[in-house]
Amino acid sequence: MSLEQGSIVEGIVTGITNFGAFVELPGGQTGLVHISEVAEVYVKDINEFLKVNDKVKVRIISVDPKGKIGLSIKQANPSANRGNRKPKFQPSFEDKLAKFMKESDERLSDLKRQTDSKRGGRGSKF
Structure with a gap:
């Protein structure tokens, strides 16, 4: 499956690191959701937002020539993230x-x- 920048797809979280989460996309390709693209609020610990095997909706924000795929959860659900969480004081x-x-x-x-x-x-x- 060809992944285009800007499209929104559903994937499964396959791994979590201190800098982001790896998501397996349709077609078997894997992309990275950087910690800054997880939620509208500041994310100190990504484990408070995501777990391995979670289904997530992501927007493809970049695909480089080497095949690295940049993803964003907050851009895929901008209104949902703003409405559900109260920003901390x-x-x-x-x-x-x-x-x-x-x-x-x-x-x-x-x-x-x-x-x-x-x-x-x-x-x-x-």
Whole structure:
């Protein structure tokens, strides 16, 4: 079967790696769904989204001359992915910075307390 870029086909997940999933397509060819093409949301662990032997609908996004086939699950079901999953709350940069500064200040004060107790407290002379 000739696979054309842009077509949507159904396949079976045959293998999972930390960078994506291999999907067997009709005709016995295998393509790769990169981890960034699994879902609309950030995917830290692909195993939370896919398992071996899952049937998936994929869009063929590239076919190179060497025969490598690039696939996308999120492009095959764009409306389904957006509707089913609520995006997780993403704190703003300012929120992350404020949290970091607070934790940093706490660690610094703990370190000063420990250092002062080893020296004999404040104001002691050597």
